[in-house]
Amino acid sequence: MKRALLIGVLLSGVLALVPLTNDAYWLRLGTTMLMYGVLALSWNFIGGMAGYPSFAVAAFLGLGAYTGAVAQKFGLPMGWAWVAAGLSALLFATLLGAALLRLRGHYFAIASLVVAEVLRELVNSATELTGGGMGLNLPVPSMISVQAQASFFFYAMLALVLLTFVATVITTHSRLGFGLRCIQQNEAAADMLGVNTTAFKIAAFALSGVFVGIAGAIYASWVHYIEPPDVFDVLYSVKAIVMVLLGGAGSVFGPLLGAAAFLTLEELVWRKFLEVHTGVLGLLIVLLVMFLPRGVLSITQLWKRPKDHRA
Amino acid sequence: MSQPTAAMPTNATPLLALDHVSRDFGGLRAVSDVTLSVTAGEVIGLIGPNGAGKTTLVNVMTGVHPATQGTIHFAGEDITRIAPWQAARRGIARTFQIVQPFPEMRVLENVAAAAMFAGGLAHGSEANDFAMEQLRFVGLGEMALQPAATLTLAMRKRLEFAKGLAMRPRLLLLDEVNAGLNSTEVDAALDLIRAIAARGVTILIIEHLMKVVLNVCSRIVVLHHGELIAAGPQQEVIRNPRVIQAYLGRRYATDPSAQVGDRS
Amino acid sequence: MLFLQILANGLVLGGLYACIAAGFSLVWGVLNVINILHGSFIVLGGYLAFFGYTQYGIHPFVSIAIAAPLFFALGYVLQRTLINRMIAAPVLLTLTLTFGLDLMLANGMLAAFTADFRKLILDPPLGILRLGALVLPIDRIIAMLLALGLTGLLYLTLSRSRMGRAIVAVRMDREAAALMGVNVKHVYALTFGLGALMAGASGPLLAMIFPISPLTGPVYLGKAFVICVLGGLGSVPGAMIGGITLGIVESFGSLWFGPEHATTLSFVLLIAILLMRPEGLLGRKGYA
Ligand SMILES: Nc1ncnc2c1ncn2[C@@H]1O[C@H](COP(=O)(O)OP(=O)(O)O)[C@@H](O)[C@H]1O
Ligand SMILES: [Mg+2]
Numbered sequence: 126m127k128r129a130l131l132i133g134v135l136l137s138g139v140l141a142l143v144p145l146t147n148d149a150y151w152l153r154l155g156t157t158m159l160m161y162g163v164l165a166l167s168w169n170f171i172g173g174m175a176g177y178p179s180f181a182v183a184a185f186l187g188l189g190a191y192t193g194a195v196a197q198k199f200g201l202p203m204g205w206a207w208v209a210a211g212l213s214a215l216l217f218a219t220l221l222g223a224a225l226l227r228l229r230g231h232y233f234a235i236a237s238l239v240v241a242e243v244l245r246e247l248v249n250s251a252t253e254l255t256g257g258g259m260g261l262n263l264p265v266p267s268m269i270s271v272q273a274q275a276s277f278f279f280y281a282m283l284a285l286v287l288l289t290f291v292a293t294v295i296t297t298h299s300r301l302g303f304g305l306r307c308i309q310q311n312e313a314a315a316d317m318l319g320v321n322t323t324a325f326k327i328a329a330f331a332l333s334g335v336f337v338g339i340a341g342a343i344y345a346s347w348v349h350y351i352e353p354p355d356v357f358d359v360l361y362s363v364k365a366i367v368m369v370l371l372g373g374a375g376s377v378f379g380p381l382l383g384a385a386a387f388l389t390l391e392e393l394v395w396r397k398f399l400e401v402h403t404g405v406l407g408l409l410i411v412l413l414v415m416f417l418p419r420g421v422l423s424i425t426q427l428w429k430r431p432k433d434h435r436a
Numbered sequence: 437m438s439q440p441t442a443a444m445p446t447n448a449t450p451l452l453a454l455d456h457v458s459r460d461f462g463g464l465r466a467v468s469d470v471t472l473s474v475t476a477g478e479v480i481g482l483i484g485p486n487g488a489g490k491t492t493l494v495n496v497m498t499g500v501h502p503a504t505q506g507t508i509h510f511a512g513e514d515i516t517r518i519a520p521w522q523a524a525r526r527g528i529a530r531t532f533q534i535v536q537p538f539p540e541m542r543v544l545e546n547v548a549a550a551a552m553f554a555g556g557l558a559h560g561s562e563a564n565d566f567a568m569e570q571l572r573f574v575g576l577g578e579m580a581l582q583p584a585a586t587l588t589l590a591m592r593k594r595l596e597f598a599k600g601l602a603m604r605p606r607l608l609l610l611d612e613v614n615a616g617l618n619s620t621e622v623d624a625a626l627d628l629i630r631a632i633a634a635r636g637v638t639i640l641i642i643e644h645l646m647k648v649v650l651n652v653c654s655r656i657v658v659l660h661h662g663e664l665i666a667a668g669p670q671q672e673v674i675r676n677p678r679v680i681q682a683y684l685g686r687r688y689a690t691d692p693s694a695q696v697g698d699r700s
Numbered sequence: 701m702l703f704l705q706i707l708a709n710g711l712v713l714g715g716l717y718a719c720i721a722a723g724f725s726l727v728w729g730v731l732n733v734i735n736i737l738h739g740s741f742i743v744l745g746g747y748l749a750f751f752g753y754t755q756y757g758i759h760p761f762v763s764i765a766i767a768a769p770l771f772f773a774l775g776y777v778l779q780r781t782l783i784n785r786m787i788a789a790p791v792l793l794t795l796t797l798t799f800g801l802d803l804m805l806a807n808g809m810l811a812a813f814t815a816d817f818r819k820l821i822l823d824p825p826l827g828i829l830r831l832g833a834l835v836l837p838i839d840r841i842i843a844m845l846l847a848l849g850l851t852g853l854l855y856l857t858l859s860r861s862r863m864g865r866a867i868v869a870v871r872m873d874r875e876a877a878a879l880m881g882v883n884v885k886h887v888y889a890l891t892f893g894l895g896a897l898m899a900g901a902s903g904p905l906l907a908m909i910f911p912i913s914p915l916t917g918p919v920y921l922g923k924a925f926v927i928c929v930l931g932g933l934g935s936v937p938g939a940m941i942g943g944i945t946l947g948i949v950e951s952f953g954s955l956w957f958g959p960e961h962a963t964t965l966s967f968v969l970l971i972a973i974l975l976m977r978p979e980g981l982l983g984r985k986g987y988a
Contacts, residue, residue, distance in 0.1 A: 178792040224975055230791045231734050235925050236974050239967045242922070246964040300552065300559040307549050310538035317498065317536075318599065319524035319554030359918075363799055366792065401811050407803025414797040415785065 126298045129377050133290045136381075140283055144276035152275040156347065158388045159282035163340040164361060165368035165380035165387075166289045171333040172366060173374035174302060175326055176309030177226065180238035180362040184221075185214045185337035186344070187241060187357035191248055193342025194261045194351055203266060207281075207342040214338020215331055222330030226323070238359060245357035260352030263345055278347040285343065286381075289336040293377050296332065305329055360403075367410055371417070449512055451476040451638050452497070452528075452607055457506035458662075459489075459496050466492040468662035469506070474607065479629075479639045481649030481670070484659035490642045491533055493659065494609050498523045498530050511606065524554035529605035531596035533612040533642075537584035543595060544580040547571055547602045554603035570598040574628060590621045597628060601637075608632065611642045626651055646674070706951050708834055712844045714947025716905060719847035720920055721927035722854050722939040723898025729934015730871040730891045732791075733783060736798040738899050739921030740805045741771060745903020746912040747813055750820045760820060760904040761846065767900040775896025779889040787888060802917070809914040817911035843905040850901055854894065855936040867891050871934055922963065926970045 143155045164182055171179045189210040196206035225236050248255045255261055268274045296302040304325045307315035316322045345351045364387065372383025394405045450473035459467040467489045474480055484490050495501040497508060499520045507516045510526060518526070529550075538546050547567035557563040571577050574594045579587060587595060593613050600608050610629070614622045629652055633639055643649045649656055650670055657667040658679050666676045673679055724738045745767045752758035752766070778801070786794050826838040858864035869877040870887045878884050903912075910916070923946065931942025946966060953965040 172792070178790070178795065224971075228974055231728070231732075231795075232929075232974055234791060234795055235734070235929075236971055239922070239925070239970060243964055243967050243971075246961065246967075250961070303545075303549065303559065304553065306541065307538055307553075310541060311536055313500075313520075314532075314536040314538065315549070315553075316520040317500070317524060317530065317532075318550045319521045319552075319603065320549070321519075321521050363796065366796055370793075370796070401807050404804045404807030404811070407800040407805075407807065410800030410803065411782070411797060414793050414800065415782065 126294060129294045130291065132378075133287065133294065137283055137287045141280070144279055147272065149272070149275060152279050154388070154392065156275070156279045156282050158385060159279070159286045160340050160344060161364065161368060161384040161388055162286040162381050163282070163289050163336050164365040165372065165384045166286070166293050167333045167335075167337045167340075168362075168365035169293065169333075169369050169374060169380045170296065170305075170329045171326075173369055173380070174296070174305040174309060175329040177326065177329075178230070178234040178237075178366075179330070179333065180234055180359065180366075181218075181221070181240055181330075181334070182337055182362040182365040183357050183359050184237070184241035184244050184362075185218060185334040186341040186361050187244055187248070187353070188217055189214045189338030189341025190345040190351050190356040191255055191261070191341075192338065194263050194345045195254060197264055197346075198261070203264075203346055207339050207346075210342030211335050211339040214341070215335040217338075218331045218334025219327055221334075222327040223323075226326040226330060238362065241357045241359060241362070245353045248353045248357070255353075258353065260350055260355075263349050263351070265349055266346065278343060281343050282340070285336060285339055290377070290381070292332060292336070293380075297377055301325060301328055363410070367413060371413060450474055450509075451511055452640075453509045454497070455507045455509070457493075457496060457503045457508060459492055459501055460504045461501075466662050467496060467503075467659075470659070470662075470664045472657060472664060472667070474638060474640060476606070476638050477636060478655065479633045479641065479653050481653030481656040482640055482642045482659060483644070483646060483649055483656060486644060488659040489662040490644075490659055491611055492662075494530055494611050494642060497609065498528055521553070524603060525556070527604070527606035528609065529554065529600040529603040529607070530609040531593075531600050531611055531613050533615065535589070535592040535596055537587070537592060537595055539585035540583055542581055543576060543584050543587065544568060544571065546584050546595060547598045550599040550602035551604070554605075556604070567598070567602050570601045573601065573631070574598045575624075590617055593617065593621075593625065594628070597625075597632070601632065605637060607638045607640065609640045609642065612644055613641075614648055615644065622648065650674075702955075705834055706955055707948065708836060710948035710951035711944065712836070712840050712947070713951060714944030715844035715851075716847045716902065716909070716943075717923055717927055717947050718940045718943030719851050719898065719902040719905065721924045721931070721943050722851045722936050723895035724921075724924035725928045725931070725933055725935070725939045725942075726854070726858075726867075726898075727892055727895035728928060730867055731779075731783075731787060731888055733787070733794045733892075734791075734798065734925075735892070735895060736795065736802040736921060737778075737805060738895070738924055739917035739919065740802050740809065740914070741775075741896050741899035742903045742906060742920045743912055743914055743917045744805070744809065745771065745900035746820075746907035747809065747903070748900070749904030749907045750818055750912060753820055753822075760822075760908050761842075763904040764846065764850075764901045767904060768897050771900025772893040772897040774893075774900075776889045776893035778896070779892035780885070783892065784885050784888055806914050806917055813914060815913055815915055817913045819911045820907045822908065839908050843908055847902060847905050850898065851936060851940060854898060857894070858936060863887075863890055867894075919963065922967065926966045929970050929973055 140155070143151060168179065168182055171177050192213040193206045193210040196209045197203060201209060221240065225233060228236055249257050251257070266274055266277065268277060304315065304320045307318065307320055308322055308325060312322055341356060345356070368383035368387045369380050370383070371386050372381065373379035390409055391406065394409065395402050398405045452474040454470055454472045457467060457470045458465060470493065482490055482493070492501060496503045499518045499522065503516055507514060509515065510528060515523060515526065538549070544564065544567055547570055548563045551557045551563040551566045552559055555566065557566055568577070568580060571580050574597045576591060576594050576598060579591065584595060596613065614625055617625060626648060629639065629641070633652070641649060641653060653670060655668065656670045656673040658665050658673060666673050666679045720742060724735060727733055727735045748767050749760040749763040752763045753760055783794070783797065786797055822839060826842070829836045829838050829841065858868060866877070866882050866887050867890065869880070869882060870884055874884060927939060927942035927946050930945050931938035931940070949969060950962045950966060954962045957965060
């Protein structure tokens with residue numbers, strides 16, 4: 126556990142050097158990658174640890190983005206707006222989890238997928254509050270240069286991904302993480318062994334929501350402008366899943382690895398095939414699922430041999 | 437018509453008391469008006485042909501399929517409506533007729549989960565050490581670090597014992613722990629059950645065959661079509677004409693291999 | 701009178717929805733695969749009818765007969781080559797796989813046909829049927845009847861033909877069916893082919909009524925989900941009941957809440973039903 130945290134902090138230290146390149150392209154890419162890292166790590170709480178096929182990432186992201194934006198519209202400072210976004214996603218995930226986590230398999234997957242659609246429609250129709258389909262502009266932060274702004278949002282995402290990572294490591298090594306693994310393996314048996322499965326699943330779902338909510342708010346501030354189809358895009362949910370598959374579910378570094386790998390692929394695809402980039406993305410997903418269903422996991426598992434493992 | 441009950445003649449509060457308990461599945465009454473009590477420290481056998489409702493009765497006791505009618509008390513507390521995990525934490529442990537390990541987790545982790553979540557031990561070495569003790573007790577100490585999926589059936593049954601013990605139960609419900617085992621394995625399991633009983637754990641053994649029950653149980657209750665048709669000391673029960681007629685007689689007629697007490 | 705008109709609209713819509721959902725439900729029930737491609741198959745079928753009519757003057761009703769074998773073959777091949785290999789994988793993987801395939805198809809259509817909404821307008825139009833105060837466009841009525849006919853054909857295929865019996869056998873008990881000599885992989889591919897056929901064949905019907913665009917694929921997919929939950933999985937009568945229910949709910953919903961909220965309403969209905977009955981309204985356990 127100490128080792129994982131140490132590696133995480135060191136990695137953040139290295140990444141913290143990226144803004145020194147003063148290169149807008151790399152900063153944009155880096156910020157996106159960090160955001161993907163948050164999405165992947167977050168999905169891992171419910172999808173990887175508890176084994177529930179959630180498609181709710183887009184719902185949390187959009188909710189966070191709009192909470193942050195609306196909070197700032199009412200004069201809350203940016204930092205507090207982000208906190209508010211995190212809290213609203215946390216609350217929403219807890220309530221939603223209490224309702225949806227009684228479902229299994231496809232039914233859970235669909236219900237969680239549909240939530241983003243419903244939220245999008247609600248945001249679309251609450252025109253006075255959210256601007257509806259017109260979208261919502263956010264105040265531009267008071268930093269002088271565009272460069273300083275870009276660095277600022279990069280560091281904000283970096284801090285968030287580090288926070289999510291620490292939460293992941295702590296959870297993995299705690300009673301909660303252990304209980305979630307039991308649920309993932311055999312929920313009925315876990316129940317019979319004294320695991321309060323309902324509470325554990327809700328906790329996992331809440332964890333999978335809170336950081337994504339904050340990421341949504343940071344994203345909104347970063348791009349200055351949001352609209353419903355952008356932030357409630359179901360592709361975010363699918364990307365989070367694909368990143369974890371790519372990096373390997375269940376391990377703490379897997380989702381991060383997957384996020385980096387996925388962004389690299391996405392960027393190459395995006396630049397080469399602008400017209401049909403979602404199609405090529407689809408092809409990528411198909412190839413990944415067909416040929417690497419356990420991701421790079423099969424490789425990462427070689428690193429952690431039985432001996433140093435704790436229950 | 438007098439309903440036979442399994443109440444002990446003593447005045448002590450029973451550890452487990454079922455009062456007119458029934459369980460329906462749609463139109464099917466799988467457990468019908470069962471009244472039964474178990475005294476702390478005893479080893480009691482629950483027998484009945486396939487489909488008699490034995491597993492359902494265990495599910496009713498552990499909150500998996502809550503009773504449709506009647507009440508259940510455990511150590512004086514009404515537990516009729518509790519969830520399985522709550523039953524586990526109150527000290528009711530069960531093994532599964534069809535074993536249910538966490539396949540990709542280590543044997544030790546399987547048992548440590550029981551020690552932590554039901555046994556109330558702290559995450560980490562406290563739970564692990566206790567789990568290791570139970571594994572040694574059931575003879576699986578060597579297998580501790582293997583994934584549970586790699587165990588043989590007999591070993592998995594032992595793992596179920598270890599998990600049950602790690603829950604630090606006051607009442608252990610063993611649901612056909614011997615099904616599918618060969619005679620040497622059954623004998624070993626019998627020794628294990630005796631050793632567990634010697635630790636002071638109250639045990640309810642659910643069996644399809646009588647041999648095991650006759651070997652270790654002081655008292656036997658018989659379930660047939662969901663109803664409790666006989667209860668009492670073993671010699672009395674196996675001579676009870678209702679039991680012979682309704683259970684052993686019919687089994688004998690259709691399946692000679694199930695004849696009372698002659699198989700090992 | 702307004703009530704009757706809305707009810708009639710709902711029934712017309714419902715007949716079409718039954719047709720959309722029947723194949724989706726079949727695939728879900730038999731293969732335990734949610735085919736995200738289903739919506740795009742419908743749209744592709746719609747384009748086939750659109751271009752068939754505008755370029756070659758092929759009547760959309762005729763296009764159905766062209767679409768059916770094409771989509772059946774497409775579905776069969778897709779299942780045989782790709783999806784069969786993942787059939788035993790966790791829900792998450794099969795979902796992601798068909799999602800990836802759908803991205804490819806939807807993007808392909810976008811590149812080929814652009815995102816513009818197109819409407820297939822029959823020339824001359826078929827006119828309108830008036831029954832007292834009821835106003836019923838004839839093209840809609842014929843489309844609904846054809847949709848119900850297709851759904852009925854699927855039902856007959858499943859209950860009467862050898863292929864159908866094999867599919868039902870596999871759905872009931874895969875191991876037993878395999879032991880009895882059924883080639884399960886072939887049957888899975890046939891099932892997926894039938895599902896694709898139903899989607900592709902309902903495309904021309906929908907194209908006559910609604911504007912088509914690659915962007916509408918997810919809308920039809922969403923409807924198919926809702927119908928399955930309403931009516932239960934893997935049974936044609938279930939899809940029929942679910943489809944008609946949704947059609948009626950949507951038309952009254954549009955009246956009361958405004959047409960723009962019809963989809964949201966059906967999704968809220970979906971979640972509410974799932975919460976009350978985690979296996980779907982008429983669903984049975986074992987296909988989750
Ligand atoms: N979950 C269930 N749903 C419906 N019926 C059940 C369920 N569990 C058990 N039954 C029925 O209850 C009766 C008793 O089954 P069971 O308790 O498993 O018997 P036993 O363990 O004595 O062999 C059987 O007829 C069985 O089919
Ligand atoms: Mg049983």
